[in-house]
Amino acid sequence: MGFHAQVASADPAPPQRGGGPRPCGRRQRTRCSSSGAARSLIAGVAPGSGGGAPDEPCPSPAEPPRAHVIPSVTTIPLPTLHENDYRRDSCPRGHEHDPWGFLLRTHRRLLTVTGIAAAALATAGLNTSAFAATTLSGGHVDVLDAEWDGADLHLHVHDEETETEYEPADVTLSVPAAAKVANPGLGFLGSGSQIWLLPDTEAEADAAGVLFPGISTEHLTTGVFANNTVTYRLTSATRNGAATDDFSVYDSSGTRWYDSNPNTTNFKSRPFGVGTHNHANWAFEEPGTYRLTFRVQGTVGGVTESATETYTVVVSS
Incomplete structure (x- = not known):
């Protein structure tokens, strides 16, 4: 019906x-x-x-x-x-x-x-x-949230604060000036003195009044995908309409998960076990409007299944 x-x-x-x-x-x-x-x-x-x-x-x-x-x-x-x-x-x-x-x-x-x-x-x-579009600027939000309906993979934005799901195209993620922190000195974060950071801990995010971004597979059950694993891939990244190397995701030890640098094929893809919930630092080196395209992919019964969505992130100066 x-x-x-x-x-x-x-x-x-x-x-x-x-x-x-x-x-x-x-x-x-x-x-x-x-x-x-x-x-x-x-x-x-x-x-x-x-x-x-x-x-x-x-x-x-x-x-x-x-x-x-x-x-x-x-x-x-x-x-x-x-x-x-x-x-x-x-x-x-x-x-x-x-x-x-x-x-x-x-x-x-x-x-x-x-x-x-x-x-x-x-x-x-x-x-x-x-x-x-709906603008999300704070709280716990799973930016990458994969789901399987029995026939297709889907990507959603899941607002944990209100238990609401959005289509990525309907959402703008806002990163305010309050997200600026001192550059921690990791080589891949550029030479600027500051970056805009969405941190990997909820306490830091709440203190700064910024988003606490998550990467979720918790709504994918075991026994469906080969090796009980799916992969999230960063397929493209732009800032103000041009390819950019100003976006990266890294964990608390400084290990890169994703890097938008177009001059390297590394740090574009990462596997995640199903039924997991993950957090890392999301860093932006310059203000502007970012378009980040991610694809989730897994194998079901020998067939590759995937879903691709583009996310809009507005970083304020």
Whole structure:
């Protein structure tokens, strides 16, 4: 059963919490593929495997809208089903559930404005630029957060403070001037006297009022990927539109995990065991707008699976 969101003129009332947790239940989500076919995503059931609902065609932009669009509309963020839905008897330990049975960890995906929906919004006089990126500037945030839905790998940004997931394209990571620290003198950090640092400890990050960035595989289970390992690769890095060597990630001992220096192929890729949560120092040598493209990759049943996303980081002077 796909979700067809109707954009209303007033925000819906939030669900009332209370009454204790309820079973997750087995829920289905339909997602349109680029080929125009709808895929049924059910926990533990791969598309085309014979389980769950059959594939159905995606609605064409030329078709009339299936839901009535109210002329006076506003954009509302929609929490959607986590692609890895669980039955209660298979839920991970430690997870809570709201009264509807959803995992409390939710996706915050804004309505996609395409086809007739975009035309309807334009007719109503609503500027589609209202779908703006979310800015994250502090707290514990897993910047690289991989998930497997039974058919595909995905990369998300997971805000640990609010238990909210974002598509990387919908998020701007802000590094304020308060992140500036003395250059620790590591050769790969350049010759400047200062760098902008997102530290590898939460106490330091909180004291400076900056992000505490994480690299997570904790939502990947054992027994799926070869050697129970996936790899995060830095495939490109730019600052203000040009290739840059001003970004690096290193641990507390000064060992480089990643280095954007385009003149070397080293320090671009690092393996991580599944089910792990990792922190390191994220360093920027100059202010500006960085675009960092990462790919997560693993092997499932002899087939290489991957997902690639670009992250925007704005470093203030």
